[in-house]
Amino acid sequence: MISEWICALVLVALVLRLAVRLPLPWRVGLAGGMLVAALLPFPYGLSGWVLSYLSHFSVSSGLLALVAIQHRLTGHYWLPVWQLRAVCVLLVVLALWFYPMSLGSSYVDPYALGFGDVAFSGVLLLMGLLAWLYRAYASCLVLVVAQLAYGANLLHSDNLWDYLVDPWLVCWAAGWLVRDRLLVRRERRHRRAAGEQPVTAPASRVAGQGS
Secondary structure (H helix, E strand, O other): OHHHHHHHHHHHHHHHHHOOOOOHHHHHHHHHHHHHHHHOOOOOOHHHHHHHHHOOOOHHHHHHHHHHHHHHHHOOOOOOHHHHHHHHHHHHHHHHHHHHHHHHHOOOOHHHHHOOOHHHHHHHHHHHHHHHHOOOHHHHHHHHHHHHHHHOOOOOOOOHHHHHOOHHHHHHHHHHHHHHHHHHHHHHHHHHHOOOOOOOHHHHHHHHHHO
């Protein structure tokens, strides 16, 4: 059931992204309608069909979908843009290392670490602690919640990696980084055309507000 809820949140976030120009009451109605349609029992609900064709989403995808939904419905961006940018870079770099090696490009299989390896879990907890010390609370929350969900066996997989990352999340992260870079460049061009001193902070705010 948790997998269906995560999928439903992802679908709601997608619908709200497509309906970004609609008035707030319409967006709320669409979000509620999509949530109900996604959570209907199979074969009537959308979540069952999406999961059967696209596989399961990670806990990280569900948490980021919650952040996106909150942003679309309230207009406030809870997750700082610099943290989101850092998380997306980390996801893309991790995917470039993880997926080729897991598919047999090396004798080392990092996917095997997800089957209850104590050292791997310890490294993730240490990363969460460092994220907390650097006030990257969102990254810390993702790491902690993913491991708690893995410990409770909430998803269909018995591998910790599937709780942390999934291919669709990596694709979204790569797309967000490309879009963020384009927005920053556009903001700099506008400032140069207006004769202003180019700075990165306003561009970062624009990137966060439009994501």
